[in-house]
Amino acid sequence: MIDLSSPEPGNAESARCYVIHEQNILIASNPDGWQLPRFPGFVLRQHPAYHFLGLMHDEPCYVCALPDHELDDGSLQPMPLRHLIGGGLDETEFSMISRAMQFLSWQRNHRFCSRCGHPTEPHHRDLAMTCSSCGYFQYPRITPCIITLVTDGEHALLGRSTRFPEGMYSCLAGFMEAGESAEQALAREVREEVGVAVKNLNYLASQSWPFPHSLMLGFHAEYAGGDIVIDDDEIVAADWFHYDDLPMTPPPGSIARNLIDHWIARFK
Numbered sequence: 417m418i419d420l421s422s423p424e425p426g427n428a429e430s431a432r433c434y435v436i437h438e439q440n441i442l443i444a445s446n447p448d449g450w451q452l453p454r455f456p457g458f459v460l461r462q463h464p465a466y467h468f469l470g471l472m473h474d475e476p477c478y479v480c481a482l483p484d485h486e487l488d489d490g491s492l493q494p495m496p497l498r499h500l501i502g503g504g505l506d507e508t509e510f511s512m513i514s515r516a517m518q519f520l521s522w523q524r525n526h527r528f529c530s531r532c533g534h535p536t537e538p539h540h541r542d543l544a545m546t547c548s549s550c551g552y553f554q555y556p557r558i559t560p561c562i563i564t565l566v567t568d569g570e571h572a573l574l575g576r577s578t579r580f581p582e583g584m585y586s587c588l589a590g591f592m593e594a595g596e597s598a599e600q601a602l603a604r605e606v607r608e609e610v611g612v613a614v615k616n617l618n619y620l621a622s623q624s625w626p627f628p629h630s631l632m633l634g635f636h637a638e639y640a641g642g643d644i645v646i647d648d649d650e651i652v653a654a655d656w657f658h659y660d661d662l663p664m665t666p667p668p669g670s671i672a673r674n675l676i677d678h679w680i681a682r683f684k
Contacts, residue, residue, distance in 0.1 A: 417472070417473060417508065418470060418471070418472050418508060418511055418512060419470055419471040419472075419474075420469075420470040420471075420515075421470075422470070422471055424461065424468040424476065425457075425471075425476055426461065427457075428457035428461075428475070428476045429456065429457055430454045430455065430456060430457055430475075431454065431455060431456075431457045431460050431461075431475065431476040431477065431478055432452055432453075432454055432472065432475055432476070432477045432478070433452070433453050433454065433455050433460060433466065433477075433478050433479070433480060433487075434452065434469070434477065434478070434479045434480070434512070434513060434516035434517075435453065435479075435480050435481075435482055435485050435488070435492060436479060436480070436481055436482065436516060436517055436520050437481070437482035437494055439496055439497055439498070439517070439627070440494035440495060440496050440497070441494070441495055441497055441500070441513060441516075441517075442482065442485075442492035442493065442494055442495070443492065443493060443494075443495050443500075444491055444492055444493075445493065450495070450500075453492060455487055457476060459487065460476075460478045463486070465480050465481070465484035465485070465486065466478040466479070466480045467479050467480070467519060467523075467538075469512065469515055469516055469519065470512070470515070472508060472509075472512050473508075477512055477516070479515075479516035479519055479520060481520055481524075482494075497513060497517065497626070498627075500513075501667050501668075501669040501670055505669060506669075507669070510669060511624055513626070514624040514625065514626040515624070515626075517626035517628075518556060518558075518624070518626050518628070518629045519543070519556065521626075521628050521629060522545075522556040522557055522629065523538070523545065525557075526545045526554045527545075529547035529549065529550060529552050529554070530552070530554060531547065531550055531552045532547065532549055532550045532552070534547050534548065534549035534550065535547075536554065539553070542555075543555065543556060556629070557629050558629055558630075558631050559591060559629055559630050559631065560591070560592045560598070560630075560631050560633060561589055561590060561591050561592065561625070561630045561631065561632050561633065562589060562590060562592060562598055562601045562602045562605060562632075562633050562635060563587050563588070563589035563632050563633070563634050563635070563671060563672060563675070564587055564588055564589070564602050564605075564606065564614070564617075564634070564635040564636065564637045564675070565587045565635075565636050565637070565672075565675040565676060565679055566587075566588065566606060566610075566612070566614055566637050566638070566639055567636065567637070567638060567639065567679055568638065568639035568656065570658055570659050570683065571656040571657060571658055571659070572656070572657055572659065572662070572676070572679060573588070573610065573612070573639065573644070573654060573655075573656055574586060574587065574654065574655065574657055574662075574663065574665070575587075575588050575609060575610060575646070575651045575653065575654040576651065576652055576653040576654065577650060577651060577652065578652055581664070583663060583664045584663070584664045584665065584666070585653075585655075585657070585662075585663045585664065585665060586665060586666050586672045587634075587672045587675055587676070588605060588606050588609050588610065588651075589605070589632070589672075590604075590605035590608075590609065590650075591630075598619075598633050598635075599617050602614065602617060602635055602637060603617075606637070607642075608647055609646065609647050609650060609651045609654070610644050610645065610646055610647075610651060610654045611642055611643060611644060611645030611646070612639060612640070612641065612642035612643070612644060613639075613640040613641045613642050614637040614638060614639065614640050615637070615638050615639075615640040616637065616638040617635050617636070617637045618635060618636045618637070619633070619634070619635050620634045620635060620636060620674070620675060620678060621634050621671060621674060622634060622671070623670075623671040623674075625671070632671045634671045634672075634674065634675050635675075636675065636678070636679065644656075659679070659680050659683055660683075662676070
């Protein structure tokens with residue numbers, strides 16, 4: 417369980433620490449696999465480079481950028497977060513790591529006020545950067561995105577991006593635009609990427625996605641008509657696949673895989 421509302425505890429003996437470098441998180445290897453480092457709580461509380469994120473299972477969690485990590489003894493190894501998804505990283509842990517990565521990205525990109533250009537400072541209590549010159553507050557940026565599995569009976573429409581590993585197909589996704597509802601964005605993105613229309617949209621779940629600061633809104637949608645015509649920009653291939661003959665799909669733990677697995681369960 418994650419608690420983001422409680423204040424930083426002043427008496428915790430140990431704390432979990434997320435050491436981040438770009439899209440990598442530093443982990444410690446052990447005979448049972450991997451684990452995140454823990455340090456004495458009083459050290460992290462008193463050091464300005466370690467930022468309190470919240471509580472996970474009643475344990476305080478902190479984040480630090482690798483160049484500022486003064487407690488490094490050389491035993492930690494960088495691991496791309498994408499490699500940990502589906503590899504023993506549960507939903508709660510992924511949510512906190514997502515928060516850690518997005519915090520550092522936001523702090524790095526908001527060192528100056530977007531209104532007047534004056535240097536900003538961390539707020540003493542809120543998760544915000546403040547400008548002492550004009551008083552403007554800058555909160556972490558969250559970008560809403562839709563992701564949808566379009567189906568037609570026993571077949572699903574999956575697309576392939578140039579960013580994917582070789583042979584992988586996934587659900588269709590895209591960013592919401594100003595003034596759009598999630599449903600409008602879904603219909604537009606599907607039409608733009610593969611040229612088909614959809615109907616009967618059903619929301620399933622959401623997931624924070626720290627690449628770099630997205631909130632994925634997951635839907636199922638039914639095919640309503642049209643032929644596949646890929647945009648050849650974001651999508652380089654798309655096709656219909658039967659539920660028992662799917663190509664490689666995203667790993668467990670991702671919302672794309674969640675959408676696919678929920679759909680397949682209808683036929684089991």
